[in-house]
Amino acid sequence: MRRLDDLEQGYMKNDLPDFRIGDTVDVSVSIVETVEVGRGKTEEKERIQIFNGTVIRRKGSGNRETFTVRRIVAGEGVERTFPLHSPKVRGIEVKRMGRVRRAKLYYLRDRTGKATRVKEKIWDKTRMAYEKEKKAARARAAAAETSSEE
């Protein structure tokens, strides 16, 4: 598949946060609704819905990558799988980093209540360095932009 990388690159987001298995995330999903406006008229309205939960799986590569977020809603387990690079997924925000020891957290499906909790990772050296570097890069880019405007 390597020779299609250039094609897939064009469909990939490059502003994604570094989120990993076990992290608790907020996923912003765009939802388009057809709303009735007056007599027989309809209008398409877009709103952002936030789905919060634990990342239990990341799968695939390139622009075909998907991730699955699990949470308990009203005592019932709910899992949603999103295409990572879909334009419908507007943003992913890492709320808590999780400390886990496997790549797929399917064992959470067999658990209820307190057992579904994932230990929090308070300090992640590599990731913090990465975020710091990204922040610095953004600042540099912004600085470069303002200087070019002058």
Next chain:
Amino acid sequence: MVKLLIGKKLGMSQVFDTTGVVTPVTVLEVGPCTVVQLKDEVTDGYRAAQIGFDPQKPQRVKKPQSGHYKKAGTGTFRVLREAPVADDSEISVGDEVAVADVFEVGAYVDVIGTTKGRGFQGTVRRWGFSRGPESHGSKNVREPGSTGMHTYPGRVFKGKKMPGQMGNRRKTVKNIVVVQVDADRNRLLLRGAVPGPAGGYVCVRAAKTPPPAKKA
């Protein structure tokens, strides 16, 4: 203009549209194809063009073919195919035809290719026959079953589905939608699958029997 081009299957991927709908696509590298020979009513009884695709080093081409290329004055190619020519178009030997000249987004195309070879397969895999029970003393697990009736007709009907070679044969998939045409990279993105392995050669032509246009 020629109505058929030769291409190479690069593999499959997917593309998103702005609303987030995912389309599975096969990526083909199609053309540029060079016209190597022209056939006309006088000498051949019909009009057509022989086109070449995928340049090959001259020393790797077989002797008779190398003479053929020499006569045409074109480069040498790995694949040669005959392509029908639109009646009213001007075309001459040495012309290069690119993807964007022949295909456009949203059009229907047929893809002709050689399917992946599966070897000699039984009826279960080749034709989707059901298998018999595996227990209770059954010995009829993946057997083909009865092949016919009795004294009348006294023979097996032609076309009876039996074990045999599966795949590795020429197959045409009709009415595939063109999702994207990348003129810079000579790429054609088609919705869904096409026959053959990644790296296999295929021919792409405008659909012979496109579905009727939907009423607006």
